[in-house]
Amino acid sequence: xxxxxxxxxxxxxxxxxxxxxxxxxxxxxxxxxxxxxxxxxxxxxxxxxxxxxxxxxxxxxxxxxxxxxxxxxxxxxxxxxxxxxxxxxxxxxxxxxxxxxxxxxxxxxxxxxxxxxxxxxxxxxxxxxxxxxxxxxxxxxxxxxxxxxxxxxxxxxxxxxxxxxxxxxxxxxxxxxxxxxxxxxxxxxxxxxxxxxxxxxxxxxxxxxxxxxxxxxxxxxxxxxxxxxxxxxxxxxxxxxxxxxxxxxxxxxxxxxxxxxxxxxxxxxxxxxxxxxxxxxxxxxxxxxxxxxxxxxxxxxxxxxxxxxxxxxxxxxxxxxxxxxxxxxxxxxxxxxxxxxxxxxxxxxxxxxxxxxxxxxxxxxxxxxxxxxxxxxxxxxxxxxxxxxxxxxxxxxxxxxxxxxxxxxxxxxxxxxxxxxxxxxxxxxxxxxxxxxxxxxxxxxxxxxxxxxxxxxxxxxxxxxxxxxxxxxxxxxxxxxxxxxxxxxxxxxxxxxxxxxxxxxxxxxxxxxxxxxxxxxxxxxxxxxxxxxxxxxxxxxxxxxxxxxxxxxxxxxxxxxxxxxxxxxxxxxxxxxxxxxxxxxxxxxxxxxxxxxxxxxxxxxxxxxxxxxxxxxxxxxxxxxxxxxxxxxxxxxxxxxxxxxxxxxxxxxxxxxxxxxxxxxxxxxxxxxxxxxxxxxxxxxxxxxxxxxxxxxxxxxxxxxxxxxxxxxxxxxxxxxxxxxxxxxxxxxxx
Numbered sequence: 001x002x003x004x005x006x007x008x009x010x011x012x013x014x015x016x017x018x019x020x021x022x023x024x025x026x027x028x029x030x031x032x033x034x035x036x037x038x039x040x041x042x043x044x045x046x047x048x049x050x051x052x053x054x055x056x057x058x059x060x061x062x063x064x065x066x067x068x069x070x071x072x073x074x075x076x077x078x079x080x081x082x083x084x085x086x087x088x089x090x091x092x093x094x095x096x097x098x099x100x101x102x103x104x105x106x107x108x109x110x111x112x113x114x115x116x117x118x119x120x121x122x123x124x125x126x127x128x129x130x131x132x133x134x135x136x137x138x139x140x141x142x143x144x145x146x147x148x149x150x151x152x153x154x155x156x157x158x159x160x161x162x163x164x165x166x167x168x169x170x171x172x173x174x175x176x177x178x179x180x181x182x183x184x185x186x187x188x189x190x191x192x193x194x195x196x197x198x199x200x201x202x203x204x205x206x207x208x209x210x211x212x213x214x215x216x217x218x219x220x221x222x223x224x225x226x227x228x229x230x231x232x233x234x235x236x237x238x239x240x241x242x243x244x245x246x247x248x249x250x251x252x253x254x255x256x257x258x259x260x261x262x263x264x265x266x267x268x269x270x271x272x273x274x275x276x277x278x279x280x281x282x283x284x285x286x287x288x289x290x291x292x293x294x295x296x297x298x299x300x301x302x303x304x305x306x307x308x309x310x311x312x313x314x315x316x317x318x319x320x321x322x323x324x325x326x327x328x329x330x331x332x333x334x335x336x337x338x339x340x341x342x343x344x345x346x347x348x349x350x351x352x353x354x355x356x357x358x359x360x361x362x363x364x365x366x367x368x369x370x371x372x373x374x375x376x377x378x379x380x381x382x383x384x385x386x387x388x389x390x391x392x393x394x395x396x397x398x399x400x401x402x403x404x405x406x407x408x409x410x411x412x413x414x415x416x417x418x419x420x421x422x423x424x425x426x427x428x429x430x431x432x433x434x435x436x437x438x439x440x441x442x443x444x445x446x447x448x449x450x451x452x453x454x455x456x457x458x459x460x461x462x463x464x465x466x467x468x469x470x471x472x473x474x475x476x477x478x479x480x481x482x483x484x485x486x487x488x489x490x491x492x493x494x495x496x497x498x499x500x501x502x503x504x505x506x507x508x509x510x511x512x513x514x515x516x517x518x519x520x521x522x523x524x525x526x527x528x529x530x531x532x533x534x535x536x537x538x539x540x541x542x543x544x545x546x547x548x549x550x551x552x553x554x555x556x557x558x559x560x561x562x563x564x565x566x567x568x569x570x571x572x573x574x575x576x577x578x579x580x581x582x583x584x585x586x587x588x589x590x591x592x593x594x595x596x597x598x599x600x601x602x603x604x605x606x607x608x609x610x611x612x613x614x615x616x617x618x619x620x621x622x623x624x625x626x627x628x629x630x631x632x633x634x635x636x637x638x639x640x641x642x643x644x645x646x647x648x649x650x651x652x653x654x655x656x657x658x659x660x661x662x663x664x665x666x667x668x669x670x671x672x673x674x675x676x677x678x679x680x681x682x683x684x685x686x687x688x689x690x691x692x693x694x695x696x697x698x699x700x701x702x703x704x705x706x707x708x709x710x711x712x713x714x715x716x717x718x719x720x721x722x723x724x725x726x727x728x729x730x731x732x733x734x735x
Contacts, residue, residue, distance in 0.1 A: 001075070005144035006160075006170035013125070013165040016430050016477060017477060020403035020641070022127050023092050024062040025188055025312050048524060049098035054239040063089070064555075066125050067192045075169055075193050076121050084437050085200065087120055088193035094135030094181045097648065101178035103152045106193060109231055111722065114143050114148045120172040127188040127280055129164045135181035137168065137189075139314040144176040163561045189638060201226070201500070201662040211245050214292040223584050276601065279304055279601065279629040290613060296622065303623045305612075308667035314604060314623060315667075318677035320345070321441070322604035323375035325458035325622060331449070334457060335438065336473050338517070339524025352680060355521070356515070358506040364683045371688050372575055375695035376426070376565035381424050382700070383731050386616065394631055395709045397705040399724045401430040401538045404692075405432055405735045408530040408537070411688055416525050417489050417504035427574050431526070436472050439717060441532060453603075483521040486515055525681075531649045532598035533685050536719045537692050542711060543644050545702045546691075556731075557584045558698040564735045579690050587646035590661060591687050595644060597671040598718045600628035627670035628719070637661070701730040 001007040024568075026032040029051050036042065037052040046052060056063045066496025067086060076084065107119045140159035144152075154173040159179055170176065171185075172193065174672070181187055193422035205225035214222065227236065247465075283306050286583045290307035303312050314322050323344045332342050340351050356364070382403060386396050395406055406423040413421035425430050439445075448467045452460045461468050466615045489504050503525055503615050509515045535552065544551040563580055569575065606621045617623075634641045648662045661669065672679040679685070705726035714722035 001079075001169065003307070003686070004141040005174035006139060006141070006168060007075065008160065008162050008166060008168045010166045012069060012071055012167060012319035013066065014430060015165065018127055018165045018434075020062040021066070021190070022188060022287070023058045023653050025053070025093065025127065027089070028059060029093065031296065034059065036338050040489040041495055043100055045104075047094065047098050047101060048180075049095045050252060051091070051095065052238070052299045053232070054235070056089050056091065057123065058237070063190065063461075066190055067194075067274060069121075069167075072167060072169065079118060079121050079171065080194060083197040084120075084194050085197060086192070087195040087199075087413040088122075089342035091180070092124075092191050094178060094187045094191045096184050096186065098135060098178075100138070100154070100180045102447055103154075103157070103175055103177045105175055109233065111320060114173065115145055116173065118171060118196075119174065119199065120193055121169060121355050122172050123167050123169045124359055125190040125192065126162050126164050126166045126168075127190065130160050130166075130187065132159050132161065133181070134183040134185060134187040135179045135293055136162075136175060139176035144171045144173040146175070157608045162396065189616055195669070206241065207663070211249055214242070214245060228341075235626060245532060259490075271574045277628075278671075279624065279626040280632055282301060282306075283626075283629045289396075289701075291615060301621065302517070303617075303621060305623060305625050306630070306635075308634070308636070309711055310612050311625065311667040311670070311674070314625070315673060315677065318610055319675050319677060321606060321610040321617075322425050322623065323607050325453075325603055325605045328453050328603060329420045331457045334471065335478075335523070336527055337479070337520030337523040337690060339520040341524050341528055342520075348677075350512070351521070354510045355503065355506065355598075355680060359680050359684055360543050361683055364687050367415055367580065367684070368576040368687060368691065369569060370689035371411060371419070372565065372569060372695070374407050374411050374693045377410075377424050378403060378692070379565060379695050379699040382729065386731055388698055388727060395705070396586045396729055397726055398729050399619040400541050400727050401534065401720065402436070404534040405436060406535045407692065408534040408688070409435070409526070410530040411533075412526055413686070415502055416522065416529065418492075419485070419489075421479060428479075434474050434481075435527065435531065439469065439715070439720075443476045446714060478523060478526075479519060482519045482526070483515075486518045488700070492513075503656040515565055529681060529684070532694075533688050535690050535715070535720055536589075536592055536596065536685070537597040537696075538721065540592040540689070540693050541696065541702055541727060542704075542721070542725055543592055543595070544588070544697060548703075550644075551697060551702060554588055554693075554697050557582055558694050559735045562698070565699070566735075576687070579687070581657075581692060582690075582694075583650050583655060585647065585690055585694055586657050587649035589682075589686065590649045591646045593671045593686075593689070594661065594669060595642070596713075596719050597627035600715075600719050601626045602673070625673075627669060627673075630668065630670045633668070636665075639732070698735055699732060701732055703728045703730075 020610070029038055032039060034053050034057070037046055037054065039051065040046040041050045041052065053059065067089060107116070107124050108114065109433055110119060124130075124137050129136070138159050140152055141158065143152060143156070156175075157177065162168060172195075184298060197464050204276040206227065209217070209225060214227070217225075227245070229235055229240060234241060237247070239247065286292055288306050290305065290566040292304040292306055294304065296302040305314060323329075324342070327346075329342050335340055338347075340348065340355060341350060382398055383390070385398060389396055403424075407421045410421050413419050413423075421431060436660070445467065446459070448465065448471075461472075485502070490508060493505060493508050504518065507518055519632055544554070561582060563569065563573065564576075602625050604623045604625065606617050606619055606623070609619050610617050612623075630636065632642045643694035649658060650656070651658050660666070663669070667674060672682040672685075705728045708725075711725070712722040713718060
């Protein structure tokens with residue numbers, strides 16, 4: 001790049017990133033409101049047969065990954081000073097028939113003699129392959145060093161030929177231009193420019209000025225403040241800044257009105273269907289004999305189960321009189337396929353029978369070294385992040401939920417199909433990206449999922465809502481990945497020994513599952529298996545950060561009884577027996593699972609006329625079971641039911657673990673449900689969680705990044721912290 005003025009990084013973006021960007025380019029270019037140049041350029045330089053969508057960061061999250069790719073930033077870091085800025089970022093679609101762009105340098109408006117100091121770095125990201133005929137950017141190698149006296153010619157120009165998903169970076173003193181498109185297809189790309197950090201005013205006048213007062217400011221002063229352009233420099237979404245402000249004001253008003261309507265709709269839904277907190281309020285303050293009736297949509301009678309006796313009726317004694325509601329199953333089917341969580345009746349019995357061997361306790365004990373190895377790898381990755389942060393003088397703050405997603409996905413890969421996804425070491429793992437996109441706990445997604453569960457997927461899919469496209473695209477990609485994983489596994493099983501006991505191997509060797517059924521099981525266990533334990537591990541770190549005395553006691557127990565994860569594990573060491581016998585470690589994990597059940601609410605519908613206790617239940621009645629409310633019920637757990645008290649899981653006389661937490665009925669704890677529809681992976685999840693907590697607490701001192709933060713419980717399907725879990729960590733020696 002120093003010699004030629006440019007460099008090409010071929011195929012550094014994933015096919016899914018490029019596909020998502022192309023989809024958004026198509027959507028934006030089909031909408032005139034995407035900007036004045038989205039339908040075609042307004043001058044020769046923009047290109048009359050070229051479409052440009054400006055202000056990309058404002059319009060879609062699909063483009064975020066391109067300008068911040070690690071390899072790209074390392075190059076820009078070399079040439080520009082620290083804290084450089086993103087100067088230009090928009091799409092460029094050169095359509096058939098477009099003529100060559102005017103030859104130029106990106107610093108051409110800077111009136112300094114050449115060769116001049118470097119002001120910036122530009123880039124072209126190829127969403128389509130760049131060819132000699134479809135409008136590939138052309139440039140003159142070495143021209144960044146030319147003096148003013150040497151002018152470019154078309155004969156000097158060479159095209160940048162590169163496959164889709166590549167990027168060409170060039171110094172902004174390099175002569176270049178957009179090429180002519182003589183093919184019969186458009187060439188779609190992104191243009192990115194970075195500039196030196198000092199190319200900005202000391203005061204950001206345009207943001208600092210209240211937009212509602214602009215008319216009162218003299219026009220010459222507005223111009224000085226930056227509400228003006230210089231040969232197009234300083235534009236807002238392809239418009240003059242003053243026009244852009246009016247556009248933004250209109251959008252803010254529209255956004256505020258939509259948010260108000262969404263809040264009204266959310267209040268309506270929560271008021272009728274209720275939330276985990278409202279269910280707890282119902283159980284706490286409404287006298288009842290095991291059932292609470294409350295009105296739903298159109299005054300439909302809904303029932304909340306509140307006592308161990310009524311829960312036993314629905315979950316065990318009359319379990320096949322009740323099923324998940326059709327709309328709930330329809331929605332979950334889109335994400336999980338027809339796996340064990342979704343199916344009912346004889347199909348459920350069949351699947352559970354042939355999956356059970358993979359979750360036998362003997363097999364789970366064999367997986368402890370897998371859990372331990374991945375927990376150690378997690379600790380190493382986090383320690384490296386802290387070390388890099390210390391070298392760069394950044395605060396030792398880690399968002400732990402993202403790491404939790406990675407480590408539990410890796411564990412599910414090994415235990416689910418005998419394959420290491422290496423998500424912990426891959427910052428761009430597509431499975432993690434898809435699941436985090438799907439399950440990110442935003443208010444909009446919570447409302448979206450709630451409406452799908454209430455109104456049915458068929459109805460919500462008709463709404464003009466971008467989340468519908470997100471759900472469909474993400475689920476399609478996840479199913480595509482799982483199909484490939486199944487194909488790969490079938491080839492491996494032909495040569496594997498019979499000792500392979502991962503879930504997919506068990507399913508394959510039973511010869512009871514067709515390929516699409518295997519895909520359904522894989523979707524179910526990847527999502528349910530990694531997402532739930534990820535949630536539990538995140539909440540365990542939160543509880544430990546809020547209770548340093550419990551953290552210290554736990555660390556002492558761990559270090560006294562377990563070897564350091566930095567050393568190779570002795571094959572003779574009975575890791576499973578030790579982990580399962582540590583009273584305080586298991587007490588911490590049991591209390592976390594009680595207070596923060598991954599799935600806070602579930603529902604059933606009576607499929608026949610039946611009874612709960614002696615109460616007649618007509619066919620079609622909807623029932624709600626709330627692990628969150630039951631697990632915190634003062635009636636069942638006492639006045640400290642909502643408090644973190646791990647000691648309730650330890651026998652005071654013997655110091656050994658108890659399995660009840662001091663309650664008289666196992667139906668007082670609904671985290672994993674009970675009966676034929678209980679969680680088949682309960683032992684797996686408990687073993688995985690205890691191992692992760694043991695290693696993490698043993699290696700790090702855990703505190704909240706902001707001790708005053710009030711963590712808001714949210715989550716689209718599982719219980720998660722709304723704004724992530726930001727922890728201040730300190731690596732500890734001596735283990």
